[in-house]
Amino acid sequence: MQENQNTEEVKEPVIGNFKPKRKFLNFVSAVNGARIRFIRDIAFLKGEKLSGILEGAIFKVTICEEGTIKFEEQEGTNLSDESMVKRLIDEIDEKDTTGYAQKFIVSGLEFADIDGKLCYLEVENQKPIDKLKSIFDEEEEQTNELSERGFSILDALFSSESDEVESDEIILSEKDAEIFVDALVNPAEPNEKLKEAAESYMEKQFRKMNEEKVMELEDRIEETQKEIIRYKSDVKMAQKKMDEKSESLKVLESRLESMKPGDDPNGYVFYVSEEIKDMEGLNETETKVAAKIADIMKLKIDVLTEMLTGGYYKIKIAKKDDITNQEFELEKEVYQKIASLDVEGKLSVVDGEFQYRGKMTWHQVVGKMIRMGFEQEPEFDKLCQSNSYDSHEENKSTEMNLGNGIVAKSDEGFVDMGMIITKFQRLC
Secondary structure, three states: OOOOOOOOOOOOOOOOOEOOOOOEEEEEEEOOOOOOEEEEOEEEEEHHHOOHHHOOOEEEEEEOOOOOEEEEEOOOOOOOOHHHHHHHHHHHHHOOEEEEOOEEEEOOOOEEOOOOOEEEEEEOOOOHHHHHHOOOOOOOOOOOOOOHHHHHHHHHHHOOOOOOOOOOOOOOOHHHHHHHHHHHHOOOOOOHHHHHHHHHHHHHHHHHHHHHHHHHHHHHHHHHHHHHHHHHHHHHHHHHHHHHHHHHHHHHHHHHHHHOOOOOOOOEEEEEOOOEEOOOOOOHHHHHHHHHHHHHOOOOHHHHHHHHHOEEEEEEEEEOOEOOOOOOOOOHHHHHHHHOOOOOOEEEEEOOEEEEEOOOOHHHHHHHHHHOOOEOOHHHHHHOOOHHHOOHHHHEEEEEEEEOOEEEEEEEEEEOHHHHHHHHHHHO
16 A cells, blocks of 8 residues: 655745845735735835936845845846945835835835836834833733843843844943833833933934944945046046047048048038147246146146147138128038037137137148038138238348348349248148
């Protein structure tokens, strides 16, 4: 005869990796207009509801056995670590409670269940005064002496679970505990000692809160310092990548120019001035000041000097069919073309004229404008007072020094060859 053996599966308790100070019971929500409550043990919480630096993060909170929980940041972000999670749980633990669906829930903190529906965290809400009252075993025990059971409850209330582990809880002295219990037994009798004990206890509570806040601020300062260091490293890496991409861009643009003709004329003419310097150079005193500024701003001295002494080009445009009119409305597409002149440079509009500051030379600026469909027009250059169209008469002199004391004279005048050479170099 075969015996049937009934085996009962024993489920292992699920223990979380965090244990709040007060017990997290359930996630609860109620149906409007009906006395129905939905209870869950898993919910999700947006990071920004706890801290601004956690925006975008989602945390999964699972209520486990023996008063423990799991608090896990979901995939897609990595903004928290174990120490930060502990602080977040402490912040939730310290929030006030409020009534909801005949339950005590954490006030002002909204969770979402696996279906995305709103729910709240139900927590244990037994006041210390209630635990003190439980010292008395029924009404028959009406003595001012504390029993062993009473002291054990007080130990659970105000001291650590183990003598070897240092607790953050305020430890109530035996003397103060006796005063509190005596006040419960004889509530009608005036008790100055109770007032003093209560004030002492509150003072300890405030001191503890202050110490915890100091620790929290120190942790946040340390975390912020780490973030700043990380951001500085990111800036250096980004600068390196930007330099690499800039070189790559030049190569790509050069290859494109060799394979593709420029854009068709867009109906606009343009003029690019010679480079205009904000300042020609730095004297000895200015160089020393610039060196100090560069050191403070963590810049290379040559970079700062270039920023201070670098020049700019004026770019003027006009419609080809009316080059004298400067009151025209510039089309958006044309403006965007000019704005894309140099992605690394700076283009601004001052008094109706474009100003370009960057690494491109006069020839490169002119070349790019032509490739974008803008045309050169000698008459417009003259209107813009281009040096290329200065009268040669202005550059003539009736005398020319030939050296060795010899001076040549001519009523018709001599052409300034230095000016011609300068213009020729600019045009080349």
